[in-house]
Amino acid sequence: MQGSLRALEPSILKGEDKWVRSVCEICSSRCAIEVRVVDQKPVWLQGNAFDTRMHSSICARGLSGVSQLYDQDRLRTPLMRVGQRGENRWREASWDEALAFVASSMQRLKQNYGAQSMLFSSKTGESFDLLSSFAANYGSPNTFSHWSSCPIAIESALEQTFGERAYRDFEHADYIVNFGHNLFEGLDIPLSKAMARFAANPSKKLIVLDPRFSIMAGKADEWYPIKAGQDLAFVLSLLHVWLRDAKYDHAFVRRYCIGLDALKASLKETTPQWQERYTGIDAKTIERLADEIYRAAPRCILDWGHKATTSPAEFQRTRAILIANVLMGNVEKKGGIYFAKTPEMLNALIQEPLFPLLQSPYPTPEVGIARIDGAGEEGSAYRFVPKKHGVLNAIADAILTQQPYAIKGWFLTRHNPLVTVADPQKMRTAMASLDLIVVNDIYMSDTAMMADVVLPEATYLERDESIHLHHGLVPSYTMRNRALTPLHRTRSLHEIVRSLADALGFSHAYSWKTMQELRAYQAKGNSALLESLVKRGYVQATIPHLFLREEASVRAFCERYAHVELRHVLEMFERRRKTPSGKIELFCAHIEKAFEGYGVPCAVDMDVQQNYPYTLISGKSAIHTNGHTQNVPYLHALMPDNPLWMHPSTAKAHGLRQNDTCYIENEIGKEKVKVFLTEGIRPDTLFLYMGFGRQTPLLPKIDRKGSSASKLLSLKTAPVCGAMITNTGVRIVRA
Amino acid sequence: MAKAYRLIFDENLCIGCQACNVACRLENDVPEGVYRLQVHVTTQGVFPHLGMHFERRSCVMCDEPPCVSVCPTGASFQSKDGLVHIHESQCITCKYCILACPYHARFINPLKNVVEKCTFCFDSRLSKALDPACVSVCTTEALRFGDVSQENSAVAMLSRKETLLFPKAHLGTKPKVCFIPARKGVKV
Numbered sequence: 009m010q011g012s013l014r015a016l017e018p019s020i021l022k023g024e025d026k027w028v029r030s031v032c033e034i035c036s037s038r039c040a041i042e043v044r045v046v047d048q049k050p051v052w053l054q055g056n057a058f059d060t061r062m063h064s065s066i067c068a069r070g071l072s073g074v075s076q077l078y079d080q081d082r083l084r085t086p087l088m089r090v091g092q093r094g095e096n097r098w099r100e101a102s103w104d105e106a107l108a109f110v111a112s113s114m115q116r117l118k119q120n121y122g123a124q125s126m127l128f129s130s131k132t133g134e135s136f137d138l139l140s141s142f143a144a145n146y147g148s149p150n151t152f153s154h155w156s157s158c159p160i161a162i163e164s165a166l167e168q169t170f171g172e173r174a175y176r177d178f179e180h181a182d183y184i185v186n187f188g189h190n191l192f193e194g195l196d197i198p199l200s201k202a203m204a205r206f207a208a209n210p211s212k213k214l215i216v217l218d219p220r221f222s223i224m225a226g227k228a229d230e231w232y233p234i235k236a237g238q239d240l241a242f243v244l245s246l247l248h249v250w251l252r253d254a255k256y257d258h259a260f261v262r263r264y265c266i267g268l269d270a271l272k273a274s275l276k277e278t279t280p281q282w283q284e285r286y287t288g289i290d291a292k293t294i295e296r297l298a299d300e301i302y303r304a305a306p307r308c309i310l311d312w313g314h315k316a317t318t319s320p321a322e323f324q325r326t327r328a329i330l331i332a333n334v335l336m337g338n339v340e341k342k343g344g345i346y347f348a349k350t351p352e353m354l355n356a357l358i359q360e361p362l363f364p365l366l367q368s369p370y371p372t373p374e375v376g377i378a379r380i381d382g383a384g385e386e387g388s389a390y391r392f393v394p395k396k397h398g399v400l401n402a403i404a405d406a407i408l409t410q411q412p413y414a415i416k417g418w419f420l421t422r423h424n425p426l427v428t429v430a431d432p433q434k435m436r437t438a439m440a441s442l443d444l445i446v447v448n449d450i451y452m453s454d455t456a457m458m459a460d461v462v463l464p465e466a467t468y469l470e471r472d473e474s475i476h477l478h479h480g481l482v483p484s485y486t487m488r489n490r491a492l493t494p495l496h497r498t499r500s501l502h503e504i505v506r507s508l509a510d511a512l513g514f515s516h517a518y519s520w521k522t523m524q525e526l527r528a529y530q531a532k533g534n535s536a537l538l539e540s541l542v543k544r545g546y547v548q549a550t551i552p553h554l555f556l557r558e559e560a561s562v563r564a565f566c567e568r569y570a571h572v573e574l575r576h577v578l579e580m581f582e583r584r585r586k587t588p589s590g591k592i593e594l595f596c597a598h599i600e601k602a603f604e605g606y607g608v609p610c611a612v613d614m615d616v617q618q619n620y621p622y623t624l625i626s627g628k629s630a631i632h633t634n635g636h637t638q639n640v641p642y643l644h645a646l647m648p649d650n651p652l653w654m655h656p657s658t659a660k661a662h663g664l665r666q667n668d669t670c671y672i673e674n675e676i677g678k679e680k681v682k683v684f685l686t687e688g689i690r691p692d693t694l695f696l697y698m699g700f701g702r703q704t705p706l707l708p709k710i711d712r713k714g715s716s717a718s719k720l721l722s723l724k725t726a727p728v729c730g731a732m733i734t735n736t737g738v739r740i741v742r743a
Numbered sequence: 744m745a746k747a748y749r750l751i752f753d754e755n756l757c758i759g760c761q762a763c764n765v766a767c768r769l770e771n772d773v774p775e776g777v778y779r780l781q782v783h784v785t786t787q788g789v790f791p792h793l794g795m796h797f798e799r800r801s802c803v804m805c806d807e808p809p810c811v812s813v814c815p816t817g818a819s820f821q822s823k824d825g826l827v828h829i830h831e832s833q834c835i836t837c838k839y840c841i842l843a844c845p846y847h848a849r850f851i852n853p854l855k856n857v858v859e860k861c862t863f864c865f866d867s868r869l870s871k872a873l874d875p876a877c878v879s880v881c882t883t884e885a886l887r888f889g890d891v892s893q894e895n896s897a898v899a900m901l902s903r904k905e906t907l908l909f910p911k912a913h914l915g916t917k918p919k920v921c922f923i924p925a926r927k928g929v930k931v
Contacts, residue, residue: 052769054880064879068765071880075769192758197882200758204883208755210926221786223758226795226928233791630760642765645775655790687793688786 023047028491029056029545031476033468034069034076034640035633036131037196038476040546041066041073043469043491050074050469050491058546059484061198068643069195069633073469075642077495081707082450083464084496093440094458096705103499106461111511113444113460114146114417121414123147124377126444127403130154130421134473134488135501139421140396141370142505145514149375150415152398156725157429157732158315164392164729165312165326168596171586172347174330175480176309177555178202180343183304185215185297187239187329189313192223194628213304215297217242217289219625220653220695221688233690234287236623236735237319237616241286242294243310243328244278244611249298250335251275257305257337265334267595267608274610286614288690305336307343317734320613322726328609331594339592340557340581348479349554357576358569362549363483364537366475369526371517380406380415383730390730391602399730400429401723407438417444421501422465426454427635427699430721430732431676448504451639452706466490466498472523473502474530475541481555484548487527487541502526556581603728613727617692620674620737622658626696626717635699638710649714651684653695659685662740671741677719680743694738746824747892748804748863750878751901752922756885757797759784763877763886770864770876777850779861780877787929794928802827802848802861803910803918810840810849818858825919826865831857845911846918863888 025046032041032053040056053073055062076082086106091097101109117125128143129152130136140151155163166173178184179202191203207214207227216228217239225231234242250256251272261268280291280298301308312329316322338344351363381402382388384395393399403425407415418439426432426439432454439445439458447456448463456462473488502523509515520526531537540547552568554577555561562577584590588598600607617623631647632638652672654664664670668683672694679701689695700714720736759782767773767780780801787794808827811819818833819840834857841849841858852859864875873879878886889896907921 063884065882065884066762066766066880067882068761071762071765071769192760195760195882201883204756204758204885208753221790221793221795223784223795226786226793227755227758229927231791231793630758641775642768646761646764686786687788687790689790691790 028489029058029543030491031468031473031486031488031545032066032070032073033488034073034637035195036133038133038486039066039070039197040486041070042545045491048492050077055197056545058544059198059548061201065197065201067195067197068631068646069637069640072637072640072642073467076450076637076640077467077469079639079641081639081709082467082496083452083462084498085464086497087462087464089460093445093460094436096457098462101461103497106463107504107507107511110444110446110461110463111508114508114512117416117444118147121416122377124149124375124380125414126150126417126419127152127380127415128419128421129400129423129425131423132397134476135421137368137370138501138505139419141372141517142509143419144372144375145509145517146512147375147377149377149379149395150398151396152400152403153396154400154423154428155397156393156399156401156730157425160393160397161317161322161326161726161729161731162312162314165323165330168392168587168599169327169330169334169593170347173479174339174345174347176311176345177343178206178309181206181212181307181309182343183213183215183301183308185301185308185310186217186224186228187311187313188216188218188222188224188316188318188627189311190218190222190224190627192227193630194314195630213300219623219690219693220627221686222627223630225688232287232289232293234289235690236625236693237321237614238283238286238288239316239318240321240325240328240609240614241278241283241611242289243325243332244275244609245280245283245294246298246301247271247328247332247335247609248275248278249280249295250302255298255302256335260337260339261335261594264339265592265594266589267593270595270608271331274608278611301336306338306341308336308338309333309344310336315734317726317731319616319735320724320726320733322731322733323606323728324609324612331609334592334594340555342555342558342561344555346481346555349481349483350479351477351483353580354483354551357572357580358551359571362551364485364531364534366477366530367532369474369518369520369530378412380412381730392599392728393730399725400425401725401730401732403429404431404434404438404723407441408434416442417446418442419446420448420455422449422636424449424453424455424635426458427702427716427718430718431723432716432718433677434723448501450498452704453635454703457704457706463504464496464498465504466494466500470494470498471500473500474523474526475537481553482548482551484546485537485541486546489542489545599728606728616733616735616737618737620739622672622692622694622738622740623735624672624694624696624717624720624738625735626698629697632697632699635702638699638702638713639707644709647697648710649682650697650700652681652715653686653689654683655687655689655691655693656685657691658694658740659683662742664740664742669743671743672720672738673741674720674736674738676722676736678741679715679717679719681715694740746890748824748826748919749889749891749898749902750804750863750875750920751887751898751905751907752799752920753885753887753905754797754922754925755927756883757782757799758883758885759797760882762880762882763799766876766880767861770867771862773859774852774854777852777859779848779859792929794925794930796925796928799920799922800847801920802844803846803916803920804861804863806917806919807915809843809845809916813839813843815839826863828862828865829858829860831855834858845914845916
């Protein structure tokens with residue numbers, strides 16, 4: 009089988025046999041892994057047990073890292089366009105030629121239109137930090153992460169409510185309400201494992217709200233097939249009941265929060281009866297759940313999910329969920345939600361440098377030019393979107409109108425917006441008008457098909473990278489260590505960026521040339537940390553878990569560190585929060601000022617169906633990562649396409665049967681689908697897994713296989729947070 | 744002393760992610776299109792009263808294996824630990840064993856043209872005191888493997904605590920692979 013060990017010479021299975029500890033990158037969960045390397049060839053992958061949450065666990069995608077590595081369809085050498093843009097005519101080029109072309113083209117654009125005419129995009133993580141630094145030193149403010157097509161509503165709601173990120177202690181919770189956070193398909197092994205143990209424990213209770221009978225729903229004690237996009241109505245009525253009956257943590261709210269009166273005023277009408285027509289869940293159930301949840305608090309979590317974007321009211325939905333947690337008083341309680349205990353915080357508390365501090369090897373100077381989407385600019389619709397992340401949905405219009413200024417080039421790092429961003433038809437038209445598109449990736453992608461230059465990237469098994477600090481109850485450090493030298497003429501983004509920085513004349517911005525120098529700079533010469541990370545791939549000091557409002561936890565911490573005074577630990581929670589009011593904000597005055605009706609959760613913008621008969625929803629599978637892994641041989645064999653989930657009664661109404669072909673369409677697009685009949689979906693809802701329906705003739709195995717939900721999504725974004733809205737109204741049309 | 748191997752599959756923990764399936768393929772170099780191990784996920788019931796069923800399909804290592812008694816050449820045999828194996832060199836691909844297996848666990852390896860099935864990763868792992876690949880990678884630790892005659896082994900403790908079901912027990916094959924059935928969802 010292509011991409012399997014059989015594709016290799018048998019002789020490699022003898023000789024040196026070693027383990028390399030590293031970090032997975034087949035998806036963005038980035039689990040700690042170890043790779044068995046026999047005679048310099050990776051033959052096996054598993055979880056890195058130095059991260060005790062992993063044990064040796066790894067998912068099907070993670071295991072398939074080996075299959076991806078040896079896939080004959082990978083990009084092996086730089087390609088340069090010879091025909092029209094997108095025509096699929098290429099010639100092979102040397103690295104020197106390809107990089108010289110990129111550097112001279114970028115130099116030309118900078119001279120003619122200004123550096124801001126170049127866009128840069130990548131998924132968050134090391135490549136994004138590096139690319140952002142590259143963009144800033146070149147002089148462009150226009151960096152885009154995947155955030156606005158994924159978790160931006162959650163990140164934004166957390167920032168506005170708490171002034172920082174919060175985390176969920178699934179391990180110790182007794183009761184969890186899950187709003188479509190499908191941890192059993194969008195896998196993150198430590199989290200998914202904790203959730204699986206939770207769901208399998210008969211003394212705990214899991215409620216799942218999802219229009220689809222997902223794996224998560226299959227593990228629930230109670231599943232409610234809520235109407236798509238109506239999570240907000242459910243939560244508003246839950247909050248209504250608690251406030252009506254004065255069932256909330258009064259002391260906590262009084263001491264740490266502002267805006268209770270505004271919240272009460274906003275929720276007067278959102279009764280359990282009111283929400284029935286939106287969610288399809290009866291009022292009695294809401295009353296019972298409200299009571300159960302209140303009694304389970306504070307060891308109870310309303311799980312805000314990861315990527316949801318159920319409706320334009322996404323910011324409101326997520327804020328309402330966060331506020332429900334706050335009213336339960338589960339903040340900094342075991343089995344509730346907590347904030348990161350950072351290295352700085354812990355070192356100061358225990359008065360010893362137990363947790364190494366890192367310095368960023370990626371200098372990112374302020375550019376001083378407004379972005380094309382206005383992100384972070386006072387007065388802009390995207391003023392609350394972080395400047396660093398931007399709004400992907402704004403790109404196509406900005407290019408097509410050349411507003412607010414000329415946009416001529418785009419540098420994309422393993423980013424495939426023609427699959428993962430709304431309205432790829434419009435994006436393709438916009439891309440066709442650019443002067444320069446540079447894509448680096450490990451495979452040809454729909455987006456790379458539109459490029460002038462395609463730079464083949466080494467896979468994560470072939471790359472050394474920097475140290476990554478993970479926040480949580482206890483900080484941990486991981487580092488990607490390569491298991492082998494690149495199989496083909498591929499390079500890492502670090503090598504690409506460093507060469508381009510030299511050619512573009514800002515080599516001085518970087519204090520490193522090699523990865524060894526970069527790591528040493530980042531670790532501030534802490535060779536013990538580096539040695540440990542090279543050997544183990546994962547480092548975490550053992551200290552007691554600290555929940556600041558859990559007395560037993562604080563006492564246990566003070567027993568371990570006898571010189572730490574109890575009151576010093578308790579005072580940590582009393583500090584001013586990084587919100588405008590310094591408190592947890594149930595009401596955000598500055599949001600209300602800019603977006604009337606958005607300062608406090610209320611029933612707005614919940615309609616996603618928009619007069620169409622059906623709502624199309626989409627989600628992740630455990631077999632593939634978004635638009636990234638469809639060609640990986642092992643994974644392709646398991647899941648070569650993505651038929652449309654349809655309830656049998658819906659199919660009957662349209663005269664459709666299993667495996668029939670039909671179209672779904674709306675004002676944005678029309679997509680051919682194959683019908684998959686299942687009882688596991690609401691009759692008014694249709695579902696597609698993400699990442700299929702590709703247009704990549706150079707990957708014939710996946711070209712035009714399955715369907716893309718993105719082709720039916722509007723470029724309209726959710727107010728405040730700028731999130732792409734991934735539920736949409738559609739109609740069914742016979743083929 | 745002979746081992747009493749047991750593999751326990753907890754349907755409550757399984758999420759159907761197919762990590763075991765891919766691990767098996769990678770460890771044993773199973774060719775495309777055939778499987779030693781799969782987990783089938785099915786939705787049962789009528790909307791909205793549903794249940795999800797996770798069924799692990801592989802050789803169950805019978806104590807009374809029908810595949811051994813029908814083999815005309817002795818290629819299918821049972822070890823002293825009761826594990827069922829195949830001497831590839833003696834297999835004439837007559838397919839008697841494939842028909843005799845009530846668990847549909849055997850298939851012909853198209854590259855080697857011999858009958859193949861799960862071995863608990865005997866050569867590469869079990870003989871070196873390592874867990875089978877599927878057990879080792881399971882994302883949610885839904886699989887437990889060990890010697891049930893050892894009182895303190897994880898499988899012995901789990902066997903005392905849980906009600907175990909043995910697939911097609913009525914056939915008298917006495918499988919070493921068993922499961923803990925799902926406690927949630929509608930049963931059909």
